[in-house]
Amino acid sequence: TASDLVYHELKVFKKKRAVPVIAAIMDLGTSGGYYIAMAADHILAHPSTITGSIGVIMVTMNAQGLLEKVGVQPAAIVSGPKKAMGSPFRPMNDEERAIFQGTIDHLFEQFLSVVKEG
Structure with a gap:
């Protein structure tokens, strides 16, 4: 960061x-x-x-329902199965949530170590 x-x-x-x-x-x-x-x-x-x-925060949104109401159907062409993680065009699945949570937890531990050192 x-x-x-x-x-x-x-x-x-x-x-x-x-x-x-x-x-x-x-x-x-x-x-x-x-x-x-x-x-x-x-x-x-x-x-x-x-x-x-x-602390550490990551904000995401799921706009899929809104887009459906206005007739928008997004499509993503990706290079790997995790490339579209966090996309606002579909719900996040449990595996993706766990990956993001692991990242947030790691960054929080780093933040705490800096505060403890300081």
Whole structure:
């Protein structure tokens, strides 16, 4: 993710420059912003700052019923059986849901490890 890239770049910067890094959070320090701040040596937050929201989310939708109502019949030509996973044009099956959940769980564990280290 972009947050992970910035987090690691800050870690490299700190090591190369041997200077302290201070994160300043003014409005929101949630999710990716919080993740990035974990690379800092110190975090300063305004008293009205909202921080936290440690987690990972993936949003999908199933628009198949809506498309059927307006007469649209999508067709997908794919290169493999999992290529259309998460398509909004059909319901997600149990196997696909399990694959996505595994990915989300892995990313969440990575997020937690960054927070614990920070």
